[in-house]
Amino acid sequence: MVQVITDSSVLYTEKEAKQAGFEAIPLNIQIGDMEGRDLQVDMEEFYQRIEAGQMPLSSQPSIGDVVDVFQSYPDTDIINISMADGLSGTYQSACSAREMVEHKDRITVFNSRTLCGPHRYLVEMAQRMKEEGGNAQEILTWLRNAAERTESFLIPQDFSFLKRGGRLTPVAAAIGSALKLKPVMKLTVDGTRLDKFLVKRTMSSAVNGIVEHLKKKSIGKDHILYIAHADAPEDAGTIRKMFEKVFEDLEIRMLELSPVFVAQGGPRCVAIQYIERC
Secondary structure (H helix, E strand, O other): OEEEEEEHHHOOOHHHHHHHOOEEEOOEEEEOOEEEEOOOOOHHHHHHHHHOOOOOEEEOOOHHHHHHHHHOOOOOEEEEEEOOEOOEOHHHHHHHHHOOOOOHHHEEEEEOOOOHHHHHHHHHHHHHHHHOOOOHHHHHHHHHHHOOOEEEEEEOOOHHHHHHHOOEOHHHHOOOOHHHOEEEEEEOOOOOOEEEEEEEOOHHHHHHHHHHHHHHOOOOOOEEEEEEEOOOHHHHHHHHHHHHHHOOOOEEEEEEOOHHHHHHHOOOOEEEEEEEOO
C-alpha cells in the first residue's frame, strides 16, 4: 500500500487532492494583514492588494502540518513528492518532518526538481501507478526517470518580484528590468534557481525564442506543454495559439498560478513548461 503526498505546487486544493486520492499540503501566503493557505485565499482581493502596493510573502508548510499528515498513514509506504528544493523550503520541511515520526523508514521524500505543471504530472502519474498496483519502489524508479525529462521557463512582467525573492542566479539577478526588456528565465537543471535564458523586447519574440528552443528538442505527441499564468488569460491564450501553430500534435494544458507563485513571479507572469510522457 502506497500513499502519495505532495504540496500545493501541483495547484490542487486540499479537497481536490483528497478526491483524487492523494494529499496536497498547502504552502502559506501573507499580504498585509491577510494571511492564509495557498489556494484558499480570495484571489480578487489578493490581486487588489498587490495593485495597492502590498507585497506578498510565501512560506513552506509548517513542519507540524507535514507531521500530522505523515502520522495519518502509520502503516503505509509514503512517497512525498516535493516541489523543487531551493525554490522553496518545502522539501527540507518534509525531510525534517520525516525524522519526527516513528515510521520514518516507510517515508521517502522525493525532490521533483520542478514545480507547477510538470510537478502536477509527476504526482498524477504516481497516483495512477499506485491505483494500478505499483509499489513504492516501482513508483520511485519511474519518478527518477520522469523528473529528468522536463524544462521550465518563466516570462515575468515585474522583475522586482523575482529579485526580491532571491531565487535567481547572480547573472540573472543582474538583468533587472532596464529598457523594459522581456527576460525569459529558465529553471536550472538541479531545480534550485532561475537563470537567464534569453532577453527580448516583446512578449511575442520572447515566446518565439522558447518555441525555437523546443523545436530543437523535437517535442510533440510524446510531451505535455503547460502554460500557467498569474491573472494573464489573454497573454496565455495568445501563447497557446503560437504553440499550436508550430506543434500540431502537442497536448497543451492551461493552469492558473496560485498566490504562492504570484508572490515569486509577480502578477501577469507566464510560465511555459513541458514534460515528456514516460
